[in-house]
Amino acid sequence: MTDTKETKVPEKFLDENGDLKTEELLKSYLALEKKMSAPKSEDSQMPKSAADYEIKSKNPLIESDPEINEILFKHGFTNEQAQVVYDLATDKILPVMEEMVEDIATDRELQDLEQEFGGAEQFNTIARQISTWAEKNLDPEIFNALSKTKKGILTMYQMMQGNVESPLVQGRGKVSTMDDEETLRKLMQSPKYWRDQDPELLKRVEAGFKRLYD
Numbered sequence: 001m002t003d004t005k006e007t008k009v010p011e012k013f014l015d016e017n018g019d020l021k022t023e024e025l026l027k028s029y030l031a032l033e034k035k036m037s038a039p040k041s042e043d044s045q046m047p048k049s050a051a052d053y054e055i056k057s058k059n060p061l062i063e064s065d066p067e068i069n070e071i072l073f074k075h076g077f078t079n080e081q082a083q084v085v086y087d088l089a090t091d092k093i094l095p096v097m098e099e100m101v102e103d104i105a106t107d108r109e110l111q112d113l114e115q116e117f118g119g120a121e122q123f124n125t126i127a128r129q130i131s132t133w134a135e136k137n138l139d140p141e142i143f144n145a146l147s148k149t150k151k152g153i154l155t156m157y158q159m160m161q162g163n164v165e166s167p168l169v170q171g172r173g174k175v176s177t178m179d180d181e182e183t184l185r186k187l188m189q190s191p192k193y194w195r196d197q198d199p200e201l202l203k204r205v206e207a208g209f210k211r212l213y214d
Helices: 024-037 067-075 079-118 122-137 139-148 151-162 182-189 198-213
Strands: none
Touching: 067 079, 079 122, 079 151, 122 139, 122 151, 139 151, 182 198
């Protein structure tokens, strides 16, 4: 029986008596030698220079960059490792950058809308009116799409005011004008409201305030 305790031979190379499986050990060694001596693929080798990196772009916004390649070459990146760096930039960094650009565009459009309606406070009031109107008159998916752009919000405002007819509006006919708070308070000052208690006018004012603040 061969003494294998000091050499710490893996159990897979020992038989039930603790003797070496010479044939198994030889096969394993030859396989390892073959693997170590096999030529490396071009991607797993260092290029001769930074200019020799062959990067396959997954997005036209992320192309091979000479300065970045110089840094990768300086730190010993193989072509395969360099490709991974570019792929990560495409998959992880590019989406974040696109989201940031979208947020900036949204902020600019919001500022434009506030100026369009005479200030942030006035726009916020109108935005609530549009939202309430849209819940009753537009399909949720259409409202979500229109509310993402300045043009879409202005379109809904015109529709709400009854200035345009649109197949997007649920139901038939022209959309009735929705009263803002200033209009409602003027209606309350009318004798038909406080003196005559005109049913239609009372209903209009009550519905208007409920729409604005409920």
